Amino acid sequence: MIPSDDRDKFLADSGTALFNGNELLVKGAFETPGGVHLLTGYPGSPVATFFDILGKLRDILREKGVCAHIANNEAVSIAMVNGTQMAPLRAMTVFKSVGGHVASDGLALGNLAGAHPQGGAVVVFGDDPWSDSTQVPADSRYLCQHLRMFVLEPSTCQEVKDFVPLAFRLSQASGLYAGYIMTTTLADGGASVRLGPNHWPEQSMNNPGLIRTDTLDPENTVLLPPRTGKKEVGMPERVERLLAEAEQAGVNVQVGPAGKAKVGFVTCGVAWQHLRAALSELGLADKFPILKLGMTYPLSDRQVAEFAANVEYLVVVEERRGFLEQQVAEVVGRVRQLNPGTRFGQVWGKRFPSGHEGFPAVLGLHPSIVIEKLVKLFRLVDQPLASRMAAKFEESLATIRQASSVRFAIPSRTPTFCPGCPHRDSSNVLLEICRQFMDAKYMRRKHRCGPVDLVFHGDTGCYTMLMFAPNERLMHNYSGMGLGGATGAGIDPFITNKQVVFMGDSTFFHSGQIAISNSIKAGQDITYIILDNRTTAMTGHQPTPGVEEDVLGNLTPRQDIEKIVRAVTAMGGADVVRVDPSNHKRYKKLLEKTIVRDGVKVIVADKECGILTLRRKLDRQRAEQRKTGFLARETFTNVTPELCEHCLECTRLTGCPGLTTEQTVYGPKTAIDLSWCVNDGLCEQIGACPSFEQVEVIRRRPPRPRGHQIKFERIPEPKIRAVGGVWRAYVAGIGGMGIGLATTILVRAGAREGYRIAFADKKGLAIRNGGVYSQLAFYKDTSPQCQVMPYGSADLLLGLDIVEAARAIHGEGLARIASRSRTAAVVNTDKMLTINALCGREDFDPKDMETHIRAHTRSDAFYAHNVTAMCERLFGTKRYANITLLGLAYQLGLIPVSLENIEWAITQSLPAEFKSNLRAFNLGRKLVAHPGLFAEKTAPKNIARIVREKANILERTRLGGSTLARQYKYLVYTTLRRCRDLDKDTMTDVARYLYELIQYEGLAYAQRYAARLRQTYVRDLKKYDFAVTRAVARNLFKLMLVKDEFYVAHVLTSYEKQRRDNHRYNVNAANGDRIRYRRTFHPRFFGLKVSLRVPHWTMYLLKNLRFVRKHLPFYHREDRQFLAWFEQIVDGFDYRDQEQYRRYQGAVEAVDQVKGYREFRTPTMAKARREAIDHLHGRSGSSGPGESAIEPPKLQMPMVSGDAGSLSGRQRSPIISRLMKMLQIW
Structure with missing residues (x-):
C-alpha cells in the first residue's frame, strides 16, 4: 500500500504520481469540477482505507470546507447524500458491497427523486469478486439495476480517478444516482496515474448558504403514491439524457x-x-x-x-x-x-x-x-x-x-485476534465457562442447576474471528451486522439453552441497539457482551460515535453505550453492567452469574483496542529515546523454558500470535515472540503454569546496541539484470510483517527508475495474522498493464513467510506464480507458526516448504536464509526482516533499480526511521556479499563439554559443590559406559537429566534414575534400536522431576536462567542494567485456586526448603503415585518376541503425553495409564474400569529420595511440623 501521508500528490494539478485505489477516489473527488461537498459512507473492505485517507488529509478538508463524515451505517450515509440534493451540492458515499443491502431503501427513494441538476450523487460499492474478505458473494451491479441507478465500472487505476468527476457529470445530466463499482484489485492495488487540477466547493462548511424553502419542489422529492407512479413515468427520459451525455463524454x-x-x-x-x-x-x-x-x-x-x-x-x-x-x-x-x-x-x-x-x-x-x-x-x-x-x-x-501441477501439503493460515486484543479476554474466559458449564458437579456446586449448553450467535466485527481456532466453540451462526441477537430471537422460543452474543461498539451504533430493543420486546433469554474497544478496529481503526473526535479530528459529543442501553432497557428490567475484562477472575464471576439468570442481560466489556494502546506506548518510547537516547524501563512477558511443559494450554486458551514454539535441549517449549507480544499479561492470567513472568529491564545509561560491530562500507555493487518488457514480483508474508511497506519501497523505486507501475495488494485481515501478499509489475515497453500477473510469470518471489511463499506457488492457490525457467526466489526460512500449529492441531516443517519452492523456481537464483532470526539476533527485533530481505534480493541482482533509487525509496517511505532501515537493507546486502560474517559462531556441544559445564555450575552454586561435581561426572561416566550403544542424542540427554535430578533432590535421586535406566538397557536389544530404553530415559526423568514449588523456585533463581535472561534482554550489569521480576502464582488453598503475587526474593528462600518434600507424604500425591506405577512397568520390562517388545514400547511411550500442571496434568496421566494398559494387553482403545493389568502400588508411597516408608512413625520437630502444614496448604 502507498502511504497517504504525502500531501503534495493530492494537491498536485499536473504530472504523474503513484496512488492506490482508495487514494484515487479521494483525488478524483478533489478534481471534480465545482468540488465535492460531502464525503461520507461506512468503512468496510476493500474501501475502508478511503476513510483513513480522509483522516490524514483532515487539514486540507477543513481548510477547503469539505464535509467528511463517517455515518453510523450505510443507510444513514445515503440519507445524508439525499439531503445534499436539496441544494446544488455534490455528495459521494463509500461502503462495501453488503452495505448496499443496508442502504437500498434510501437509495431507491433518493434515485427516484433524483439528483440536483447542479449537484450530483455518487455511490461507491466496494465489491470483492473473490470473496477474500466479504461474508457473502455480492455483485452490486444487480442491486444498482434493481434500483435503476446507472453503473460505472472503471477498468484501470487511471479510470478510478477520472470516473469520479465523470460520475458526477452524468448524475447531473440525468438526475440519476451513479453506482460506482470498485473491486478489490483496484481498491487495494495502484499504479502511476496522470493528475489534473483540483476544484473546491464554493458553498462549503466554511461558507454555508441558505435554502429558500419556497423554491423546493415536494412534488418531486416527497415520494408517496400517487407521486411515485408519476415520477417513474419520467424515468425513460432521464435515461435518454444519461445515454446522450455518456456518449458525448466517451465513457x-x-x-x-x-x-x-x-x-x-x-x-x-x-x-x-x-x-x-x-x-x-x-x-x-x-x-x-x-x-x-x-x-x-x-x-x-x-x-x-x-x-x-x-x-x-x-x-x-x-x-x-x-x-x-x-x-x-x-x-x-x-x-x-x-x-x-x-x-x-x-x-x-x-x-x-x-x-x-x-x-x-x-x-x-x-x-x-x-x-x-x-x-x-x-x-x-x-x-x-x-x-x-x-x-x-x-x-x-x-x-x-x-x-x-505443483502439489504438496500446505498448512492453512487462519486469522485470529491481534496480540493484546481485548476480545481475547472475553473468548478466553468464555471458553473456560463453556467447559465448566457442561460439568454437572460444577454447576450443582456453583449455580445449583444442571449442565448448561451455551449457544453463541455470531455478529460482524473483530469478534467474527471467533469462527477460527481456537474459539470455534463461541460462534454457531451468522446473520450479518447487528443481527446476532435477532438471530437468537428466532430460536429462543423453542429451546432452553442459555444464549450469548458478542457485539462491538461500532456494530452497536450501526444497528445493534435495535437488536437489543427487539430482545427486550420479545422477552428473550440472552446475554449481550458489548465489546467496547473505542474504535472500528476491524477495518483499520476509524472513529466511532463513542469517542470524542470525528474523522477530521473535530471534537464531538461522546455517546456512552452504557447509558444508551440503560435507556433502552429501563422498562424491561434488564441488567446492564460495565466491566474491565482484564481482571479475569472478576469478569468470569460476573459472566457466570449473568448468563445463568433469565431474561435480557447486557455486559459492556470496556477495554481499549490493543493496537491503539500499543501505538501510544510506542509514541512515548520514541519520545523518550529522542530525549535521553534510551529507555529507562521496559517490561516484557517472559517464559522460562525449563518450567514449560509444552502442554499448549496457554495457546489453546488464547490463540495469541505473541506466543510461539522454540526448540530447546529439553524438546519444544512455548516461548514469547518479542516482536509480536504486547505484554498484556493474558497468557499469565490463565494460570496454566508458573513459567510465565513479567520482566522489567531497568537501565541507567544507553545499552550497547546489538549488531554494533557490523560495518557496512565497501559492499560491492551487484550486477542488475536488464528488464526486457515487463518485470514482475510477488511479495508474500503475514499481516504485520511489513509486506505493504516492502511493496511501497519497490514501487517508489521503480517509478523513480522510470518504469510504468502496476500493483495489487491483498490486505483483508492483514493485521490479524492472516496471509497477505503484494504483486507488482514494472513495465518498460508499451505492453498492456495488468495488476494481476498470469500463472508462472513472476520474475521474483520474495517470501517473508515460507508458508505463504509456498502457497504462492501451489497449484491449487489463486497465485501460482512460479516458473522453473523464470522465477527467482528469496525466502526467509524461519518457522512462523499458524494458529492451528500454535494450538497443536497441525504442524509443518519449513524445510519441506523450502524444498518445494526450490524445486519449482530457478535453480540458479534461489536463496534461503533465516532472516527473522538473524534480525532478532543482530537488532533485537524481527521487524526489520522485510527490509533486510529487500537488501538480499537487491544484492543478488534481482531487483532492477539503482542503489540510489531504492535507498531514496526507503528514506521516503520511512522518514522517521530511515537510518535504522537503511542499516537493515545493508545488512541484507552484506549477507550476500560476505555470508561468512553472519554465521553463528557457537561450537557444537558434545557430551564432555556439557558435563564439564554442568559440573562447573554445581561446583559454583551448591554447598559442597566440588564433591558433588565429581560425583555427577562419575555417575554420568558409569551410566553411559554401561549404556554405550545408545545413540549420541540420548546419551547427551541422559547427562542433562542426571544433572537436573541432582539439582532437584540430590545424588541419591539421580542414582535411582540411573539404576533403572541401566537395568532397562541391559534387557533391551540393539536390533530394536533400544526404543524402550530411549522412552524410559525421557519419561522416567519427566515423571521423577515433579515441578513443584521448590523446583520452580530453584529454576527461577538458577544461574542458567540469569545468563539467558541477560542475553535475551541485552542486560549488562557493568552498564548499570538490572532485571526486576514480577510473578503471579496460582496455588490451591483447600482445593480453591487463588492468585498470589510472589516477590523474587522469596524464590531464594523457597528453593532452600526443598528438604521439606520428604516430610510431606501427601505433597503432589497423584504425581508420585503415577511415578511409582510407571516404575513398576519399567521394573517389569520383559519380553519373548518382537510383539511383546512392541507392547512394552507402546506402554512406556504412552507416557509421552503426560504434560502440564495440576488440573491440566491429571487427565493426561489418566489417559496415559489407560493407553499403557491397553498396550500391555495388546488391545486398541481404552480399558474400562477395573480392567487394569497393573494396579497402582498398594504399599506406602516410596519417598522421593528413594526410601520406602513414611514419616508417620518418626519424631518431627515443631518447626518441621509447622512447615509441613504450611506447605500442604500451598
Missing part, C-alpha cells in the same frame, strides 16, 4: 482493428485488464476489436448493435455472473427484430459454442483463466487462427499446466 470506447472481424470482445471493469493481458501473452495483442464499456447499465443500443453487426462471434468477458452478457443479448435481440435483414454476431460468454463452458460465473477472473478460455474459444470458432498460433497457444497452456 465507452472501442479499440483494436476496425471493420469486420470473426471474433470481437465486449468487456468491462478489471476484466478489461485480464483480457488485454491474456491476448498479449498469446501473441494476439491488438488483433481483435474490443468494446470496453465504462458504463455497464444502461447500455447504448446503438453502440452495442454497431459492434455486433461487425463480428461473427461477440464474446462478453466479465467477472462474476452475466450481468453485461444478458444486456448485450437483449440489445442484439431487439435490434435483430427491428432489422430482420441485418446479420448480428452470436453472443457468447458464460457458455461457448457446442455446449462448452465459458468464462466462470462465480468468483473473479484471472489472466490465466482468460488465456485458457480464449484458447478453447479460438479452437472452437476460428480453426485457421488456432492452427497458425498452435505453438504459442501450447506454450501458454504448458506454462499454466506447469504452474497448476
Whole structure:
C-alpha cells in the first residue's frame, strides 16, 4: 500500500504520481469540477482505507470546507447524500458491497427523486469478486439495476480517478444516482496515474448558504403514491439524457482493428485488464476489436448493435455472473427484430459454442483463466487462427499446466485476534465457562442447576474471528451486522439453552441497539457482551460515535453505550453492567452469574483496542529515546523454558500470535515472540503454569546496541539484470510483517527508475495474522498493464513467510506464480507458526516448504536464509526482516533499480526511521556479499563439554559443590559406559537429566534414575534400536522431576536462567542494567485456586526448603503415585518376541503425553495409564474400569529420595511440623 501521508500528490494539478485505489477516489473527488461537498459512507473492505485517507488529509478538508463524515451505517450515509440534493451540492458515499443491502431503501427513494441538476450523487460499492474478505458473494451491479441507478465500472487505476468527476457529470445530466463499482484489485492495488487540477466547493462548511424553502419542489422529492407512479413515468427520459451525455463524454470506447472481424470482445471493469493481458501473452495483442464499456447499465443500443453487426462471434468477458452478457443479448435481440435483414454476431460468454463452458460465473477472473478460455474459444470458432498460433497457444497452456501441477501439503493460515486484543479476554474466559458449564458437579456446586449448553450467535466485527481456532466453540451462526441477537430471537422460543452474543461498539451504533430493543420486546433469554474497544478496529481503526473526535479530528459529543442501553432497557428490567475484562477472575464471576439468570442481560466489556494502546506506548518510547537516547524501563512477558511443559494450554486458551514454539535441549517449549507480544499479561492470567513472568529491564545509561560491530562500507555493487518488457514480483508474508511497506519501497523505486507501475495488494485481515501478499509489475515497453500477473510469470518471489511463499506457488492457490525457467526466489526460512500449529492441531516443517519452492523456481537464483532470526539476533527485533530481505534480493541482482533509487525509496517511505532501515537493507546486502560474517559462531556441544559445564555450575552454586561435581561426572561416566550403544542424542540427554535430578533432590535421586535406566538397557536389544530404553530415559526423568514449588523456585533463581535472561534482554550489569521480576502464582488453598503475587526474593528462600518434600507424604500425591506405577512397568520390562517388545514400547511411550500442571496434568496421566494398559494387553482403545493389568502400588508411597516408608512413625520437630502444614496448604 502507498502511504497517504504525502500531501503534495493530492494537491498536485499536473504530472504523474503513484496512488492506490482508495487514494484515487479521494483525488478524483478533489478534481471534480465545482468540488465535492460531502464525503461520507461506512468503512468496510476493500474501501475502508478511503476513510483513513480522509483522516490524514483532515487539514486540507477543513481548510477547503469539505464535509467528511463517517455515518453510523450505510443507510444513514445515503440519507445524508439525499439531503445534499436539496441544494446544488455534490455528495459521494463509500461502503462495501453488503452495505448496499443496508442502504437500498434510501437509495431507491433518493434515485427516484433524483439528483440536483447542479449537484450530483455518487455511490461507491466496494465489491470483492473473490470473496477474500466479504461474508457473502455480492455483485452490486444487480442491486444498482434493481434500483435503476446507472453503473460505472472503471477498468484501470487511471479510470478510478477520472470516473469520479465523470460520475458526477452524468448524475447531473440525468438526475440519476451513479453506482460506482470498485473491486478489490483496484481498491487495494495502484499504479502511476496522470493528475489534473483540483476544484473546491464554493458553498462549503466554511461558507454555508441558505435554502429558500419556497423554491423546493415536494412534488418531486416527497415520494408517496400517487407521486411515485408519476415520477417513474419520467424515468425513460432521464435515461435518454444519461445515454446522450455518456456518449458525448466517451465513457465507452472501442479499440483494436476496425471493420469486420470473426471474433470481437465486449468487456468491462478489471476484466478489461485480464483480457488485454491474456491476448498479449498469446501473441494476439491488438488483433481483435474490443468494446470496453465504462458504463455497464444502461447500455447504448446503438453502440452495442454497431459492434455486433461487425463480428461473427461477440464474446462478453466479465467477472462474476452475466450481468453485461444478458444486456448485450437483449440489445442484439431487439435490434435483430427491428432489422430482420441485418446479420448480428452470436453472443457468447458464460457458455461457448457446442455446449462448452465459458468464462466462470462465480468468483473473479484471472489472466490465466482468460488465456485458457480464449484458447478453447479460438479452437472452437476460428480453426485457421488456432492452427497458425498452435505453438504459442501450447506454450501458454504448458506454462499454466506447469504452474497448476505443483502439489504438496500446505498448512492453512487462519486469522485470529491481534496480540493484546481485548476480545481475547472475553473468548478466553468464555471458553473456560463453556467447559465448566457442561460439568454437572460444577454447576450443582456453583449455580445449583444442571449442565448448561451455551449457544453463541455470531455478529460482524473483530469478534467474527471467533469462527477460527481456537474459539470455534463461541460462534454457531451468522446473520450479518447487528443481527446476532435477532438471530437468537428466532430460536429462543423453542429451546432452553442459555444464549450469548458478542457485539462491538461500532456494530452497536450501526444497528445493534435495535437488536437489543427487539430482545427486550420479545422477552428473550440472552446475554449481550458489548465489546467496547473505542474504535472500528476491524477495518483499520476509524472513529466511532463513542469517542470524542470525528474523522477530521473535530471534537464531538461522546455517546456512552452504557447509558444508551440503560435507556433502552429501563422498562424491561434488564441488567446492564460495565466491566474491565482484564481482571479475569472478576469478569468470569460476573459472566457466570449473568448468563445463568433469565431474561435480557447486557455486559459492556470496556477495554481499549490493543493496537491503539500499543501505538501510544510506542509514541512515548520514541519520545523518550529522542530525549535521553534510551529507555529507562521496559517490561516484557517472559517464559522460562525449563518450567514449560509444552502442554499448549496457554495457546489453546488464547490463540495469541505473541506466543510461539522454540526448540530447546529439553524438546519444544512455548516461548514469547518479542516482536509480536504486547505484554498484556493474558497468557499469565490463565494460570496454566508458573513459567510465565513479567520482566522489567531497568537501565541507567544507553545499552550497547546489538549488531554494533557490523560495518557496512565497501559492499560491492551487484550486477542488475536488464528488464526486457515487463518485470514482475510477488511479495508474500503475514499481516504485520511489513509486506505493504516492502511493496511501497519497490514501487517508489521503480517509478523513480522510470518504469510504468502496476500493483495489487491483498490486505483483508492483514493485521490479524492472516496471509497477505503484494504483486507488482514494472513495465518498460508499451505492453498492456495488468495488476494481476498470469500463472508462472513472476520474475521474483520474495517470501517473508515460507508458508505463504509456498502457497504462492501451489497449484491449487489463486497465485501460482512460479516458473522453473523464470522465477527467482528469496525466502526467509524461519518457522512462523499458524494458529492451528500454535494450538497443536497441525504442524509443518519449513524445510519441506523450502524444498518445494526450490524445486519449482530457478535453480540458479534461489536463496534461503533465516532472516527473522538473524534480525532478532543482530537488532533485537524481527521487524526489520522485510527490509533486510529487500537488501538480499537487491544484492543478488534481482531487483532492477539503482542503489540510489531504492535507498531514496526507503528514506521516503520511512522518514522517521530511515537510518535504522537503511542499516537493515545493508545488512541484507552484506549477507550476500560476505555470508561468512553472519554465521553463528557457537561450537557444537558434545557430551564432555556439557558435563564439564554442568559440573562447573554445581561446583559454583551448591554447598559442597566440588564433591558433588565429581560425583555427577562419575555417575554420568558409569551410566553411559554401561549404556554405550545408545545413540549420541540420548546419551547427551541422559547427562542433562542426571544433572537436573541432582539439582532437584540430590545424588541419591539421580542414582535411582540411573539404576533403572541401566537395568532397562541391559534387557533391551540393539536390533530394536533400544526404543524402550530411549522412552524410559525421557519419561522416567519427566515423571521423577515433579515441578513443584521448590523446583520452580530453584529454576527461577538458577544461574542458567540469569545468563539467558541477560542475553535475551541485552542486560549488562557493568552498564548499570538490572532485571526486576514480577510473578503471579496460582496455588490451591483447600482445593480453591487463588492468585498470589510472589516477590523474587522469596524464590531464594523457597528453593532452600526443598528438604521439606520428604516430610510431606501427601505433597503432589497423584504425581508420585503415577511415578511409582510407571516404575513398576519399567521394573517389569520383559519380553519373548518382537510383539511383546512392541507392547512394552507402546506402554512406556504412552507416557509421552503426560504434560502440564495440576488440573491440566491429571487427565493426561489418566489417559496415559489407560493407553499403557491397553498396550500391555495388546488391545486398541481404552480399558474400562477395573480392567487394569497393573494396579497402582498398594504399599506406602516410596519417598522421593528413594526410601520406602513414611514419616508417620518418626519424631518431627515443631518447626518441621509447622512447615509441613504450611506447605500442604500451598
